[in-house]
Amino acid sequence: xxxxxxxxxxxxxxxxxxxxxxxxxxxxxxxxxxxxxxxxxxxxxxxxxxxxxxxxxxxxxxxxxxxxxxxxxxxxxxxxxxxxxxxxxxxxxxxxxxxxxxxxxxxxxxxxxxxxxxxxxxxxxxxxxxxxxxxxxxxxxxxxxxxxxxxxxxxxxxxxxxxxxxxxxxxxxxxxxxxxxxxxxxxxxxxxxxxxxxxxxxxxxxxxxxxxxxxxxxxxxxxxxxxxxxxxxxxxxxxxxxxxxxxxxxxxxxxxxxxxxxxxxxxxxxxxxxxxxxxxxxxxxxxxxxxxxxxxxxxxxxxxxxxxxxxxxxxxxxxxxxxxxxxxxxxxxxxxxxxxxxxxxxxxxxxxxxxxxxxxxxxxxxxxxxxxxxxxxxxxxxxxxxxxxxxxxxxxxxxxxxxxxxx
Numbered sequence: 001x002x003x004x005x006x007x008x009x010x011x012x013x014x015x016x017x018x019x020x021x022x023x024x025x026x027x028x029x030x031x032x033x034x035x036x037x038x039x040x041x042x043x044x045x046x047x048x049x050x051x052x053x054x055x056x057x058x059x060x061x062x063x064x065x066x067x068x069x070x071x072x073x074x075x076x077x078x079x080x081x082x083x084x085x086x087x088x089x090x091x092x093x094x095x096x097x098x099x100x101x102x103x104x105x106x107x108x109x110x111x112x113x114x115x116x117x118x119x120x121x122x123x124x125x126x127x128x129x130x131x132x133x134x135x136x137x138x139x140x141x142x143x144x145x146x147x148x149x150x151x152x153x154x155x156x157x158x159x160x161x162x163x164x165x166x167x168x169x170x171x172x173x174x175x176x177x178x179x180x181x182x183x184x185x186x187x188x189x190x191x192x193x194x195x196x197x198x199x200x201x202x203x204x205x206x207x208x209x210x211x212x213x214x215x216x217x218x219x220x221x222x223x224x225x226x227x228x229x230x231x232x233x234x235x236x237x238x239x240x241x242x243x244x245x246x247x248x249x250x251x252x253x254x255x256x257x258x259x260x261x262x263x264x265x266x267x268x269x270x271x272x273x274x275x276x277x278x279x280x281x282x283x284x285x286x287x288x289x290x291x292x293x294x295x296x297x298x299x300x301x302x303x304x305x306x307x308x309x310x311x312x313x314x315x316x317x318x319x320x321x322x323x324x325x326x327x328x329x330x331x332x333x334x335x336x337x338x339x340x341x342x343x344x345x346x347x348x349x350x351x352x353x354x355x356x357x358x359x360x361x362x363x364x365x366x367x368x369x370x371x372x373x374x375x376x377x378x379x380x381x382x383x384x385x386x387x388x389x390x391x392x393x394x395x396x397x398x399x400x401x402x403x404x405x406x407x
Contacts, residue, residue: 002026005144005153007132009036011393012379012400013159014115019404021122028151029124032131037112039165048108051079051101052390063386069364070395077401079394089114100390135177140374155374157403162353162380163188174381181372184358186383190350191248194239198340201306205233208300214265215246225249245387248354250341260341267298272335283320294319307333352392356383367403378403
């Protein structure tokens with residue numbers, strides 16, 4: 001019988017295995033796929049944004065109202081500790097923009113190789129192609145059955161991930177294990193993903209990136225929902241960092257509503273009066289400037305043309321000759337561009353799952369279940385998710401480290 005069985009060989013599962021083994025425990029790591037770290041390998045487009053440089057208190061704020069839960073794990077294993085850990089196993093890290101932290105070669109393969117080597121060095125028994133079918137608890141002993149084998153341990157760490165990218169091994173089995181033990185699992189939603197929109201004009205704006213876009217839900221009840229960042233228009237919707245972040249707020253709303261109206265500011269925060277003043281100054285120097293050229297002082301050509309068409313402003317007419325009402329409409333749609341979210345591609349395109357094992361059922365000081373002794377949870381299976389920028393991987397490493405301590 002082992003001291004610990006870890007289920008799931010993602011970022012948190014591998015970290016938990018290494019920590020527990022370093023502390024002298026015998027560890028078996030079970031992975032359903034043919035190799036470990038499939039999702040980690042794909043993280044950040046294969047570049048692997050491990051963490052970021054924010055101080056702990058600000059880092060926590062990005063997890064919103066549930067952020068306090070991660071404070072113990074982060075105190076024990078924060079971003080500096082993550083970088084030191086990887087350096088100790090042969091991977092240097094770098095933060096070229098002063099915020100996001102990557103392995104120095106910007107390749108997740110180096111991270112994965114280092115973790116594999118360290119698991120081997122400390123004696124973790126890694127068993128792949130072992131899909132866990134059931135977990136039974138008898139007298140404190142955890143009995144884990146897979147399709148091929150049976151295992152027993154005093155402790156079990158559930159690090160099975162969420163529902164996003166099922167081809168990379170995430171199919172929600174950890175939630176089922178948790179429920180069978182009596183834990184509550186909150187509603188599950190796909191997050192960190194592109195969104196589809198009703199408006200057809202975005203189709204002509206494909207591949208254009210707009211920096212520092214502000215997004216708000218245009219409903220009084222949800223007016224506090226806000227995000228800011230780079231946005232990219234796609235064939236039938238929007239993507240880009242700000243959309244990935246904001247989607248975690250939108251997908252639950254789409255369950256309640258048929259569609260979610262947004263209001264965008266595409267002009268780096270300029271309001272109507274500021275846009276009007278900017279245009280007046282340009283007209284003074286360039287009296288004959290065409291409307292399309294005027295709007296292009298703010299936005300890329302395809303988006304400028306699309307918004308001109310939306311308000312029926314003749315893009316080839318001199319801006320100074322546009323009727324006042326048409327100018328007002330154009331300036332308004334530049335400052336406040338409406339967009340209607342109508343759907344998404346579900347968990348198959350979701351990088352993260354929103355929802356999971358209830359935080360009320362987990363001790364934040366240990367990651368141990370409050371209901372079942374010797375059962376620990378870590379990573380995405382827990383009801384916590386953060387935005388883009390290394391937050392979710394840091395949470396995986398921190399929670400895996402804490403769980404692996406078996407406190």
